[in-house]
Amino acid sequence: AYVIGEACVDVMDRSCVDDCPIDCIYTGERKLYIHPEECIDCGACARSCPVDAITWDRDLDPASPDSTHLADATAFFYQPLPGRSSPLREPGGAADLGPVGTDTALVAAIPRQEA
Ligand code: F3S
Ligand code: F3S
Numbered sequence: 001a002y003v004i005g006e007a008c009v010d011v012m013d014r015s016c017v018d019d020c021p022i023d024c025i026y027t028g029e030r031k032l033y034i035h036p037e038e039c040i041d042c043g044a045c046a047r048s049c050p051v052d053a054i055t056w057d058r059d060l061d062p063a064s065p066d067s068t069h070l071a072d073a074t075a076f077f078y079q080p081l082p083g084r085s086s087p088l089r090e091p092g093g094a095a096d097l098g099p100v101g102t103d104t105a106l107v108a109a110i111p112r113q114e115a
Contacts, residue, residue: 005066
């Protein structure tokens with residue numbers, strides 16, 4: 001799967017959402033998350049992101065901060081989020097689900113990026 005890293009936080013350009021053919025990029029509060037099971041590895045999103053936030057998981061440097069965002073994306077979908085009683089699991093489409101409105105603890109703890 002492809003993974004959105006820290007460069008997306010507080011930027012949320014959303015070009016990736018427009019270019020994903022299967023609508024598997026979901027909106028949190030300060031970052032977007034690619035569903036690791038729904039993503040078909042087409043790579044369109046990585047080419048469209050203006051801040052280069054998206055990486056194929058097989059290209060991730062295990063020592064880079066972005067490598068933690070792969071496991072974090074799994075947590076976003078399969079662990080309960082604040083304000084939600086049950087995990088999102090496989091929603092099957094970000095447009096139908098709408099903005100989730102919350103982030104994982106990892107992302108929520110990232111200091112706000114100044115504009
Ligand atoms: Fe969509 Fe990017 Fe995966 S465009 S299918 S999230 S590689
Ligand atoms: Fe974020 Fe880049 Fe998509 S900034 S919302 S990953 S286009």
